[in-house]
Amino acid sequence: MITNLIQIVYVSQPFGFDEPTLAGILLDARRCNKRDDVTGALVCRDDIYLQLLEGPEGAVRAAYARISRDDRHARVKELLNRKIQTRLFANWAMLHDPAKTWIWTEEEIADAALDRAEPTEIIKVFNDLSDRSGKPAVH
Numbered sequence: 122m123i124t125n126l127i128q129i130v131y132v133s134q135p136f137g138f139d140e141p142t143l144a145g146i147l148l149d150a151r152r153c154n155k156r157d158d159v160t161g162a163l164v165c166r167d168d169i170y171l172q173l174l175e176g177p178e179g180a181v182r183a184a185y186a187r188i189s190r191d192d193r194h195a196r197v198k199e200l201l202n203r204k205i206q207t208r209l210f211a212n213w214a215m216l217h218d219p220a221k222t223w224i225w226t227e228e229e230i231a232d233a234a235l236d237r238a239e240p241t242e243i244i245k246v247f248n249d250l251s252d253r254s255g256k257p258a259v260h
């Protein structure tokens with residue numbers, strides 16, 4: 122059977138951003154994603170989460186629905202939803218990037234830069250991150 126793979130990217134605003142909260146989120150994400158064959162990356166900073174989820178369509182939609190209801194962040198907004206042939210983060214249950222990849226300043230984010238960003242710009246953030254992530258063991 123051929124599985125339909127999709128990618129969803131969303132942006133949100135952290136609520137109560139600190140190390141224990143982030144560690145808890147990553148624990149939940151990796152546990153569920155390993156179970157559901159979902160992979161992806163979470164770029165984070167105290168003013169923003171930008172997450173890419175990829176995998177079988179039903180599993181990604183279900184994960185996104187759960188994530189949307191999570192009160193550890195607010196103003197969850199879908200930026201991208203597309204079919205894909207191959208994954209960008211095949212080896213990562215959820216790669217965590219503490220905004221090293223970040224191309225927008227806090228001022229730009231506050232000024233809603235992501236609302237104006239083109240899909241190609243958003244995908245570029247994750248392409249660059251994927252290039253730099255190498256081929257590690259499953260995390």
Ligand SMILES: Cc1cc2nc3c(=O)[nH]c(=O)nc-3n(C[C@H](O)[C@H](O)[C@H](O)COP(=O)(O)O)c2cc1C
Nearest residue numbers: 146149150153154170172184187188191193194215
């Ligand atoms: C920023 C953020 C990213 C998350 N990423 C994922 C994820 O990649 N996969 C996932 O299943 N849950 C993720 N979660 C956690 C879900 O919101 C939820 O707690 C988890 O899927 C367990 O769902 P359940 O409590 O309904 O069983 C994330 C939550 C936040 C706040």
